[in-house]
Amino acid sequence: MTEAPQLAIGIDIGGTGMKAGIVDLATGSLVSDRVRIPTPEGATPPDVLATARELIVLLGDQAKDLPIGVCFPASVKNGVTLSAANVSDEWIGLEANKLFSDALGRDIHFVNDADAAGLAELKFGVAKDQPGLSIMTTLGTGIGSAFLFDGKLVPNTELGHLIWKNKSIELYASASARERADISWAKWTKRLQKFYSHVEMLFTPDLFIVGGGVSKNPEKFLPGIKTNAPIVVAQHQNNAGIIGAASLVLG
Numbered sequence: 001m002t003e004a005p006q007l008a009i010g011i012d013i014g015g016t017g018m019k020a021g022i023v024d025l026a027t028g029s030l031v032s033d034r035v036r037i038p039t040p041e042g043a044t045p046p047d048v049l050a051t052a053r054e055l056i057v058l059l060g061d062q063a064k065d066l067p068i069g070v071c072f073p074a075s076v077k078n079g080v081t082l083s084a085a086n087v088s089d090e091w092i093g094l095e096a097n098k099l100f101s102d103a104l105g106r107d108i109h110f111v112n113d114a115d116a117a118g119l120a121e122l123k124f125g126v127a128k129d130q131p132g133l134s135i136m137t138t139l140g141t142g143i144g145s146a147f148l149f150d151g152k153l154v155p156n157t158e159l160g161h162l163i164w165k166n167k168s169i170e171l172y173a174s175a176s177a178r179e180r181a182d183i184s185w186a187k188w189t190k191r192l193q194k195f196y197s198h199v200e201m202l203f204t205p206d207l208f209i210v211g212g213g214v215s216k217n218p219e220k221f222l223p224g225i226k227t228n229a230p231i232v233v234a235q236h237q238n239n240a241g242i243i244g245a246a247s248l249v250l251g
Contacts, residue, residue, distance in 0.1 A: 007031065009059065009068045010246030011052055012113060015039060015086030015141030016176075018048070020055040021239065022062055023246035028124025030239060032059055043087035045094060049103045056104070069109040069245035070100055071116030073142065075156040079110050085160075086141050109248035114138045115155050116244030117211045117234065118146025122153065123247050125209075125235035132206035135159075135199065136234065138241075139212040143170040143195070147203075159199055169195055175214045189224035196227050205229050211240050 006025040011018065018039050022032035035058040040047035052070070056063050072091075074081040079097025084090075101108040111119070118136040121127040127134045127148050138144035143160030146153060160170035171177060173195045178188040196208065208227055210218065211234035218233045225231055234240050 006249075007062075007066055008246040008249040009056065009063055009066050010116075010242035010244070011055060011068060011070045012116070012241030012245060013039065013043075013048060013052075013070065013072045013087075014113065014241075015043070015073060018051050018055060019238075019242055020052075020059060021242045021246075022059060022066065023243050025247060025250055028120065028236070028243050028247065030242070032062060034239060034242065035059060039087075043091075045088070045090055045096075045099060048087070049100065052100070052104065065106065067107045067109070067249045068100070068104060069111070069116070069248040070096075071111050071113040071241045071245040072096065073113050073144070075158065076110055076112050076115075077156065081110075082156075083158075107249075109245070111245060111248055112144070112146075112156055113241050114144025114146045114157075115153055116248070117144070117236075117240035118148050118209075118244065119153055119247055120236045120240040120242075120244035121209055121211070121234050122148050122151065123250075124243060125240070126232055127207070127209060130207055133203065134207040134209060135203065135205040136209040136211060137196075137199075139175045139192075139210065139214050141174065141176045142168075143174050144212070159195075162195075162198065164194070169198075175212060185220040186224065189221045192221060193225055196225055196231070200227050200229065207232070209234050211237060213238050 145159035208231040
C-alpha cells in the first residue's frame with residue numbers, strides 16, 4: 001500500500017491577482033486546478049483575508065483541513081510584514097501570520113512572494129543542486145527577487161527597489177511598466193538589460209532565473225538579455241509562488 005502524498009495549499013498574493021492551488025509536496029506539482037481572483041482594490045488586510053477564504057472554497061473539498069503556505073509582496077520576518085509593495089500600507093508592521101491563522105482557522109506559513117518562487121525552484125526546479133549564487137527574479141506588477149546560495153534561501157532581498165533615476169527600478173523595468181508605457185517587447189528588453197547588468201555588477205551570480213507572469217513568453221524578451229551568468233526561465237513559471245508557499249509546510 002503506497003503512502004498518500006503529503007498535500008498543502010499554496011496561496012500567492014500579488015498586486016493584481018490572488019492565486020491558489022493544492023500542491024503535492026513530494027513532487028512540487030499542482031494536484032488541483034489553479035484558481036485565481038483579482039486582488040481587491042486597495043488590498044487592505046480584511047479584503048485580502050476575505051479573498052483568501054474565497055480561494056480556499058474554490059479549491060473544493062480536497063482543500064479541507066490542509067495546511068496553508070502564503071506568499072505576499074512584502075518583506076516578512078517572523079511572520080510580520082515589514083513593508084508593502086502594491087498593497088495597502090496597513091500591512092506594514094502587521095502580524096500577518098497570526099492574522100491569517102486566526103482568520104482561516106489552521107496553521108499558516110508566511111513568506112515574501114519572490115522568496116516563495118525561489119524556494120519552488122530550489123526544491124523542485126532549475127535551482128535544485130545548483131552551486132553558488134542563483135538569483136531568482138519575478139517580473140510582474142513589480143520586480144521581486146530571491147537569493148539562493150548553495151541550496152539555502154537568503155530571505156528578503158528587494159532588487160526591484162534598486163534606485164534608477166531617483167525611483168525604484170521596478171517602476172521602469174517591471175512587466176507592468178511595459179504595459180503602462182505601451183512600449184514594444186524590444187524596448188522593454190533594453191530596460192531589462194539595464195536591470196540585469198546592474199545586478200550582475202553588484203552580485204556576480206552563477207545563475208539568473210526569470211519568473212513571474214511574463215515567464216510564459218520568454219521568446220519575446222529573453223534572447224535579448226546578455227549576461228555573463230546563464231539566464232533561464234523558472235521551471236514552474238507563474239505557479240512558482242503557489243508551489244514555494246506550499247513547500248514552507250515542509251519546514
